[in-house]
Amino acid sequence: MNVTITVNGEPRTADVVASESLLNVLRDDLDLPGTKDACEQGECGSCTVILDGEAVCSCLVMAADAEGSEVTTVEGMGEPGHLHPVQEAMLAEGAVQCGFCTPGFVVAGAHLLETNPHPSELEIREALSGNICRCTGYGAILRAFETLSEEGT
């Protein structure tokens, strides 16, 4: 079946099967591999996208259910030369190692700051507790978001 979704501001149409996740459609059909797949069970947050204003695990969303929705992926957050403040802060603090978790943190973190521009340490930890990072131990990620919280981006 054909599904049309507005992705990063552009209407995109894909031919999907009923069981296909939004994550698969983004990665395989719409050529947006920035959103990562690390568990397909809603446990790691690598696949986080903004769906109609909410941060969701795209592996848990059926693509068919996203018909008519607006989706923002990491590719829509910023680009080289025009990075999103979250992307810039993560680079400045050394919050990127292997980087596999990074797209999820960029999207979930940007959404956090939109809803709460000055999160406390505990609010940052809780809001991003659905995003697993196996490399950094979260310290540098915390420092990146604390800087952003102070600046009130």
Place this chain on the structure above:
Amino acid sequence: MTTPTRTHVTGGIGTSVRRPDGVPKVTGNFAYASDLHSKDMLWGATLRSPHAHARLVSLDIGPALAMTGVRAVLTQDDVPGLPLFGQEEQDQPVLCDGTARYWGEPVAIVAADDEETAQRAAASIVAEWEPLAPLDNPERAADDGSTFREMKIRRGDQNAVGTVVVEGVYETASQDQAPLGTEAGFAIPDGSGGLDLYVTSQWVHVDHRQIIACLDMEPDQIRCHPAGIGGAFGAREDISLHIHVAMLSLATGLPVKMEYDRSESFVGHVKRHPSKMWYRHEADADGNLVKVTARLLLDGGAYAHTSRAVLANAAFFTVGPYRCDNVSVDAQAVRTNNPPCGAMRGFGAVQACFGYESQMDRLAEALGVDPLDLRRQNAMRGGDPLATSGQVIDAPLPTIEVIDALESIPLPEPLASDDPRLLPGGTGLTTPASKVVRGVGYAVGLKNVAFSEGFDDYAEARVVLTPAGVEVHTAAMEVGQGLVTVCQQIARTVLGIENVAVVWDDTSHIGSAGSTSASRQTQMTGGAVHAASVGLRDRILEEHGGDELRNDGVYREGKRVATIDEICGGGPVENLVRFRHPETFPPDKNGQGDVHAGFVVAAHRAVVDVDPELGLVRVVRVDTAQDVGKALNPQAITGQLEGGIMQGVGLAVMEELIVDHGVIRNPTFTDYLIPTFVDAPAVESRIIEAPDPWGPFGAKGIGESPTISSTPAVVAAIRAATGKALTRAPVRPQDIVGI
């Protein structure tokens, strides 16, 4: 190493420069192996054994072959060359050879037009099994003589006795590396019977050696390319889907992609060895260690992988960073029908550290002395012999300095708040603040750097100067740790030129860099880049009569005598170096000898809040002090220390692969828990610089030490809070409440 530091170069050593792959990674543009694809590619899938031990009575691939869209179905009979692979010992069948020896062993592989068809086709293959009793008890395997390696270490007077004696039996569970990127590979036929392979790896050259043997091909016919990797931690040091994806591509003549989902990843790579360790420490009345006796048992699972080397590490670090003249160690790595084990960050030293540091605390208690004072009193220094092998440490070893630095970090304030987010039960609101008991624990750990026991360990790097800048060519795998940045920094500092790019070459274009493991790449590939840069610089200076190389050319006494274009007048100039560390030797029959190339020491202090009634733990802080030799990139070091601690905390309080009769019961992120943001303790770190004799600029490899002593520090803190013996990691709620 007397290389002058070029202070006018920005981005050289000692600075926290940004990683060159940072922008692609934050924008989603970095290509991981799992992102590779092409229009005409097929998808591969694997049929795996549902039994930990079984005879394959019959295998009918007919149903899979009959499916529309299926292009190939291959079994062990289709392996063109050697039907076995393995890094140290070739003992694992590429595909099931008639007997399955672990749960999830690959039996057949399929290539099809799309992923779902490939998976359905693999599932449609009819395998008839005769289940056999799995050998799942490592102690029984030891009794049966089912071993990969047995080691005996005897040093000093075997009849020595101490006046204060403590004994203990300790266990550590199997841990999964759980790198966030799962195994993925992409094979592309080259049109002349060969292949280009892009697979997640820690060492493409050792993959290559095994792949060409199994495919029966010439070395240049298969080119293994370093591919983008989402973490490794040891999981990618051994072959996973490499040979399978290559076979499917050769059989079909088309590009083939394979990618494991999380559950398949749990069975698709080797684990940390579960261990059982019997220890006896004897000291004199003043607290000096007199004798350490230990027996170590590591379960290697079904196939050899790196079990021999992991066992050696556990055995040689049985006593840790302490002086002791009389030592007896018997160590075995056994073969069972449990999941195969191999490398994971810390590589045998993790298990031993949990044993010896638990013992040091027991000894301090028996002696009635402060546990840190006991450690300082017995601390090994440069010039001392390693307690086990007798190898004299011919470099500074700042054991006492790391303990002192750690102790100088202020302890946190007592728990003052009823905010459930700060309590052991978290927002589950299970624990009131009044029930919380705080505990503090310490541990110190020792680790070797690079390969040991006489292995011919080297790294190759080529440094090229072109009019557009410097290129560093290597096959060393960047797995996230930041080697790419360190290579740039070293080259910049030596050459005085800022514009340095790292270029990854395939196995046909550069020699091996060795594995990204054993904390070795900063010293080995870093050492190769350093030596290649020094050689290139000195040659250029000599040719042009200069005394300094800068961004824009050769200078003599502050005046430019040649531009970069002039230096490169005859084309790019380059220098290729194969760098080796000082020679090591196999141990003698008593485990004695100069076995190791270098050592790193680190210390950790954990602060925990525990609800002893419910058995809940919150790890509040883990502070650390570590020797790094020379801090090449302070920010990247902090990242390694914090990230490594988190994996140590995982093993201390939550990470355990539950294996039941050889079957992994929790192969998902829902059931195998790894620390999240709310589990992550605060970390403060102190960096100690005791220069290494052969590391570039005195730098040491640092990646594993953070994971080694953090686990026993956390468990010691829980012991302090609860008074329980807690001889097993991870500590489970039932261990605390005692049911």
